[in-house]
Amino acid sequence: MTYHAKVIAGGKIVIPADLRREFGIKDGDTVALESDGERIALRRDDSSAALAQLRQAMKGYTVDQFLRERRADWGE
Template identity: 55%
Template sequence: MTYHAKVIAGGKVVIPADLRRELEIKDGDSIVFERDGAGAVTMRTFLQVVAEEQRKFRAMVGPDYSVDDFLADRVVDWPEA
């Protein structure tokens, strides 16, 4: 689907209501704009970006990796002085 919006003073753009509902964008949400190598721009909510990164991390470490595992992996055994 294609949507249309106009840029007004101060660079403000009103996201069409149908698109806001479809993407579940609420007042106060942070929006992330990303430009690809071809010049296209994508728009996602900050929460969508976080969820995607969490999925990538989960795929890397596996379903059983926990916060406790993460912290234990970072414990440094310092040599005795």
Template identity: 55%
Template sequence: MTYHAKVIAGGKIVIPAELRRELGIKDGDRLVIERDETGAITVKTYEQVVREVQTLFRPLVDAGDSVDKFLTERRANWGEE
């Protein structure tokens, strides 16, 4: 679906109410604006960006390791256990 927005004084962009409701954007929410090599912009919520980063890093995390295991190993190395 295509929406139209208006730039008002101070460079503020007015996002249509219907789109804000669909995306759950509320007054005061912060958004991330990205520009690609073609000059096109994408507007994302912080939640969307966090999910993207989590997806990128998920393959790098060994599911068998945990913070508790890490701390236990470190404490053992320090002679605290």
């Protein structure tokens, strides 16, 4: 399916809601733009999602806890 978007002041475009839902793009997400010289392709930037997951997984994990675990690994 082809979608159309208008470029507004400052070079901004709005990604149609159907596409945002389909690709799971939410406010504040980062997208990647790629060019082959003739076309511009927009794709979801999965590194942002991966970083968000990592931050959630590490929530509450302290440096002291990390050091205790490493020292245990090293036999100290």
